[in-house]
Amino acid sequence: MIDCFHPHTYYTNDSFEAYWIHINGSNTKALFTELTGRFGNIIRFDNEIEMQIKDIYELIKNNESISESNMSSKIYRLIISLFNTNENKICSNTVVQTAIHYMNQNYQSRLTIEQIAKYINMSASQFSRQFKKQTGKSPYDYLLGIRLTKAKDLLKNTSLPISEISYQTGFANECNFIYFFKKQEGISPLKFRNILF
Numbered sequence: 001m002i003d004c005f006h007p008h009t010y011y012t013n014d015s016f017e018a019y020w021i022h023i024n025g026s027n028t029k030a031l032f033t034e035l036t037g038r039f040g041n042i043i044r045f046d047n048e049i050e051m052q053i054k055d056i057y058e059l060i061k062n063n064e065s066i067s068e069s070n071m072s073s074k075i076y077r078l079i080i081s082l083f084n085t086n087e088n089k090i091c092s093n094t095v096v097q098t099a100i101h102y103m104n105q106n107y108q109s110r111l112t113i114e115q116i117a118k119y120i121n122m123s124a125s126q127f128s129r130q131f132k133k134q135t136g137k138s139p140y141d142y143l144l145g146i147r148l149t150k151a152k153d154l155l156k157n158t159s160l161p162i163s164e165i166s167y168q169t170g171f172a173n174e175c176n177f178i179y180f181f182k183k184q185e186g187i188s189p190l191k192f193r194n195i196l197f
Contacts, residue, residue: 003032004022019057021057031079035083038083045081049081052074052081056071056078059074095120095127095130098119098120099119099120102116103116103142103146104146107143107147110170111143113128147171150168151165151166151171151189152185152192154168155192155193162178162190166178
Protein backbone atom coordinates (compact mmCIF):
# COMPACT_ATOMS: atom_id res chain seq x y z
CA MET A 1 0.00 0.00 0.00
CA ILE A 2 1.56 3.27 -1.15
CA ASP A 3 0.31 6.80 -0.61
CA CYS A 4 0.56 8.10 -4.17
CA PHE A 5 0.34 11.71 -3.00
CA HIS A 6 3.80 11.44 -1.46
CA PRO A 7 7.06 10.65 -3.30
CA HIS A 8 8.09 7.02 -3.22
CA THR A 9 10.49 4.61 -4.84
CA TYR A 10 10.71 0.85 -4.79
CA TYR A 11 12.79 -1.77 -6.52
CA THR A 12 13.93 -5.37 -6.45
CA ASN A 13 17.17 -7.08 -7.33
CA ASP A 14 15.24 -9.77 -9.21
CA SER A 15 12.74 -9.45 -12.02
CA PHE A 16 9.12 -9.23 -10.94
CA GLU A 17 5.65 -8.49 -12.22
CA ALA A 18 3.62 -5.78 -10.54
CA TYR A 19 -0.06 -4.95 -10.65
CA TRP A 20 -1.04 -1.57 -9.33
CA ILE A 21 -4.32 0.22 -8.95
CA HIS A 22 -4.71 3.87 -7.96
CA ILE A 23 -7.76 4.28 -5.74
CA ASN A 24 -9.06 7.70 -4.76
CA GLY A 25 -12.29 8.82 -3.11
CA SER A 26 -13.78 10.57 -0.12
CA ASN A 27 -12.88 7.83 2.40
CA THR A 28 -9.74 6.51 0.72
CA LYS A 29 -7.21 8.44 2.80
CA ALA A 30 -8.84 7.37 6.08
CA LEU A 31 -9.01 3.72 4.96
CA PHE A 32 -5.38 3.81 3.79
CA THR A 33 -4.25 5.32 7.09
CA GLU A 34 -6.19 2.73 9.09
CA LEU A 35 -4.92 -0.22 7.02
CA THR A 36 -1.26 0.82 7.05
CA GLY A 37 -1.49 1.92 10.69
CA ARG A 38 -2.61 -1.57 11.70
CA PHE A 39 -0.64 -3.74 9.30
CA GLY A 40 2.12 -1.64 7.74
CA ASN A 41 2.57 -0.93 4.03
CA ILE A 42 3.16 -4.54 3.04
CA ILE A 43 -0.10 -6.40 3.44
CA ARG A 44 -0.27 -10.15 3.01
CA PHE A 45 -3.29 -11.62 1.30
CA ASP A 46 -4.68 -14.89 0.05
CA ASN A 47 -5.76 -16.11 -3.40
CA GLU A 48 -9.29 -14.77 -2.98
CA ILE A 49 -8.01 -11.23 -2.49
CA GLU A 50 -5.56 -11.65 -5.37
CA MET A 51 -8.50 -12.57 -7.60
CA GLN A 52 -10.42 -9.47 -6.43
CA ILE A 53 -7.42 -7.27 -7.29
CA LYS A 54 -7.01 -8.89 -10.71
CA ASP A 55 -10.75 -8.55 -11.39
CA ILE A 56 -10.62 -4.79 -10.72
CA TYR A 57 -7.37 -4.49 -12.68
CA GLU A 58 -8.79 -6.30 -15.72
CA LEU A 59 -11.94 -4.13 -15.73
CA ILE A 60 -9.79 -1.00 -15.75
CA LYS A 61 -7.22 -2.36 -18.22
CA ASN A 62 -9.88 -3.50 -20.69
CA ASN A 63 -11.79 -0.24 -20.25
CA GLU A 64 -14.95 -2.25 -19.66
CA SER A 65 -18.22 -0.44 -19.13
CA ILE A 66 -19.01 -0.64 -15.42
CA SER A 67 -21.08 1.70 -13.29
CA GLU A 68 -19.34 3.81 -10.67
CA SER A 69 -21.44 2.23 -7.93
CA ASN A 70 -20.48 -1.29 -9.09
CA MET A 71 -16.77 -0.38 -9.19
CA SER A 72 -17.02 1.28 -5.76
CA SER A 73 -18.65 -1.86 -4.41
CA LYS A 74 -15.80 -4.02 -5.75
CA ILE A 75 -13.17 -1.68 -4.26
CA TYR A 76 -14.86 -1.57 -0.84
CA ARG A 77 -15.22 -5.38 -0.81
CA LEU A 78 -11.49 -5.61 -1.55
CA ILE A 79 -10.61 -3.20 1.26
CA ILE A 80 -12.88 -5.01 3.74
CA SER A 81 -11.26 -8.32 2.72
CA LEU A 82 -7.81 -6.82 3.36
CA PHE A 83 -8.91 -5.70 6.83
CA ASN A 84 -10.54 -9.04 7.66
CA THR A 85 -7.73 -11.27 6.41
CA ASN A 86 -4.99 -9.36 8.21
CA GLU A 87 -7.07 -8.75 11.35
CA ASN A 88 -7.73 -12.49 11.63
CA LYS A 89 -4.03 -13.26 11.32
CA ILE A 90 -3.09 -10.85 14.06
CA CYS A 91 -6.14 -11.29 16.28
CA SER A 92 -5.84 -15.06 16.19
CA ASN A 93 -3.04 -14.63 18.67
CA THR A 94 -3.88 -12.38 21.61
CA VAL A 95 -0.26 -12.43 22.78
CA VAL A 96 0.83 -10.81 19.52
CA GLN A 97 -2.09 -8.40 19.62
CA THR A 98 -1.16 -7.38 23.18
CA ALA A 99 2.47 -6.92 22.13
CA ILE A 100 1.46 -4.71 19.18
CA HIS A 101 -0.75 -2.60 21.43
CA TYR A 102 2.11 -2.28 23.92
CA MET A 103 4.50 -1.21 21.14
CA ASN A 104 2.04 1.42 19.88
CA GLN A 105 1.68 2.80 23.40
CA ASN A 106 5.41 2.79 24.24
CA TYR A 107 7.31 3.30 20.96
CA GLN A 108 8.62 6.67 22.26
CA SER A 109 10.62 5.02 25.03
CA ARG A 110 13.80 2.98 24.63
CA LEU A 111 11.72 -0.16 24.29
CA THR A 112 13.54 -3.49 23.93
CA ILE A 113 12.32 -6.88 22.77
CA GLU A 114 13.10 -8.22 26.26
CA GLN A 115 10.80 -5.60 27.84
CA ILE A 116 7.95 -6.45 25.46
CA ALA A 117 8.41 -10.19 26.08
CA LYS A 118 8.46 -9.61 29.84
CA TYR A 119 5.25 -7.57 29.59
CA ILE A 120 3.45 -10.54 27.99
CA ASN A 121 5.17 -13.12 30.23
CA MET A 122 7.26 -14.88 27.57
CA SER A 123 10.93 -15.40 26.95
CA ALA A 124 12.40 -13.04 24.32
CA SER A 125 13.23 -15.90 21.93
CA GLN A 126 9.81 -17.56 22.26
CA PHE A 127 8.06 -14.22 21.81
CA SER A 128 10.15 -13.35 18.74
CA ARG A 129 9.35 -16.68 17.07
CA GLN A 130 5.62 -16.38 17.82
CA PHE A 131 5.50 -12.76 16.68
CA LYS A 132 7.26 -13.41 13.38
CA LYS A 133 5.06 -16.43 12.69
CA GLN A 134 1.91 -14.32 13.14
CA THR A 135 2.97 -11.03 11.48
CA GLY A 136 5.74 -12.02 9.07
CA LYS A 137 8.03 -9.47 10.77
CA SER A 138 10.40 -9.62 13.69
CA PRO A 139 9.28 -7.60 16.74
CA TYR A 140 12.24 -5.28 16.15
CA ASP A 141 11.26 -4.59 12.51
CA TYR A 142 7.62 -4.09 13.51
CA LEU A 143 8.60 -1.58 16.22
CA LEU A 144 10.93 0.17 13.78
CA GLY A 145 8.01 0.44 11.32
CA ILE A 146 5.82 2.05 13.99
CA ARG A 147 8.54 4.55 14.84
CA LEU A 148 9.20 5.46 11.20
CA THR A 149 5.47 5.88 10.50
CA LYS A 150 5.14 8.21 13.50
CA ALA A 151 8.28 10.09 12.40
CA LYS A 152 6.89 10.62 8.88
CA ASP A 153 3.71 11.99 10.41
CA LEU A 154 5.73 14.48 12.50
CA LEU A 155 7.84 15.46 9.47
CA LYS A 156 4.69 16.11 7.44
CA ASN A 157 2.63 17.88 10.08
CA THR A 158 5.07 19.74 12.33
CA SER A 159 8.15 21.93 12.05
CA LEU A 160 9.96 20.10 14.85
CA PRO A 161 13.72 19.72 14.33
CA ILE A 162 14.97 16.31 13.19
CA SER A 163 16.70 15.80 16.55
CA GLU A 164 13.40 16.30 18.41
CA ILE A 165 11.52 13.97 16.06
CA SER A 166 14.15 11.27 16.58
CA TYR A 167 13.78 11.70 20.35
CA GLN A 168 9.96 11.68 20.27
CA THR A 169 9.86 8.51 18.18
CA GLY A 170 12.18 6.46 20.38
CA PHE A 171 15.39 6.40 18.34
CA ALA A 172 18.68 6.23 20.25
CA ASN A 173 19.92 9.42 18.61
CA GLU A 174 19.54 11.61 15.52
CA CYS A 175 22.16 9.69 13.50
CA ASN A 176 20.43 6.40 14.25
CA PHE A 177 17.09 7.88 13.12
CA ILE A 178 18.53 9.31 9.89
CA TYR A 179 20.22 5.98 9.07
CA PHE A 180 17.03 3.92 9.44
CA PHE A 181 14.88 6.55 7.74
CA LYS A 182 17.17 6.64 4.69
CA LYS A 183 17.34 2.86 4.64
CA GLN A 184 13.54 2.58 4.48
CA GLU A 185 12.59 5.66 2.45
CA GLY A 186 15.66 6.09 0.24
CA ILE A 187 15.99 9.76 1.23
CA SER A 188 16.91 11.68 4.37
CA PRO A 189 14.20 12.96 6.75
CA LEU A 190 15.02 16.55 5.77
CA LYS A 191 14.71 15.78 2.05
CA PHE A 192 11.43 13.96 2.76
CA ARG A 193 10.09 17.06 4.52
CA ASN A 194 11.32 19.43 1.81
CA ILE A 195 9.77 17.38 -0.99
CA LEU A 196 6.43 17.44 0.76
CA PHE A 197 6.31 21.14 1.49
